[in-house]
Amino acid sequence: MNPTPGQPPTPNAVNVDLDGAGDFSVFNNTGTVNVLIDVVGYYDDHTHADDPTAPDVVAFINSDGTIRSGGEGIESITYDAGDGRYEIEFDDFSFTINADSALATTGGSTPRFIATASVGGSTLVVYIDDINGNSVQNSFTIAVWDSID
Numbered sequence: 001m002n003p004t005p006g007q008p009p010t011p012n013a014v015n016v017d018l019d020g021a022g023d024f025s026v027f028n029n030t031g032t033v034n035v036l037i038d039v040v041g042y043y044d045d046h047t048h049a050d051d052p053t054a055p056d057v058v059a060f061i062n063s064d065g066t067i068r069s070g071g072e073g074i075e076s077i078t079y080d081a082g083d084g085r086y087e088i089e090f091d092d093f094s095f096t097i098n099a100d101s102a103l104a105t106t107g108g109s110t111p112r113f114i115a116t117a118s119v120g121g122s123t124l125v126v127y128i129d130d131i132n133g134n135s136v137q138n139s140f141t142i143a144v145w146d147s148i149d
Contacts, residue, residue, distance in 0.1 A: 094123075
């Protein structure tokens with residue numbers, strides 16, 4: 001929360017993968033540090049076939065478009081630098097904004113604006129902008145529901 005001594009607290013969010021024992025590690029590069037960890041939630045790694053309101057796809061995406069965790073059901077992710085957007089294709093369905101739903105969020109302490117859309121009748125598009133409206137690459141979490149009526 002305070003990356004440099006004397007700075008005011010700067011909250012941020014981190015999504016971490018657990019190791020085989022269900023643990024994660026926190027470390028400091030140098031010196032001594034006090035750490036506060038607040039677990040707000042977790043991603044459940046099953047298909048949610050028993051819950052029709054649960055998302056069909058949940059994934060944490062790195063800023064380069066690679067999948068950090070989750071992502072079952074995602075066929076491909078590319079970052080189109082020319083249009084400043086991530087393009088996501090799915091294995092089992094074509095994403096259309098009229099029939100499907102998506103929720104995307106960014107983490108970190110830098111303000112970002114995020115929007116979703118569809119192009120070509122099959123691709124989920126994620127736009128991330130800084131506070132000045134410039135397209136930026138940033139990690140994000142995505143939840144997608146197929147065929148929400």
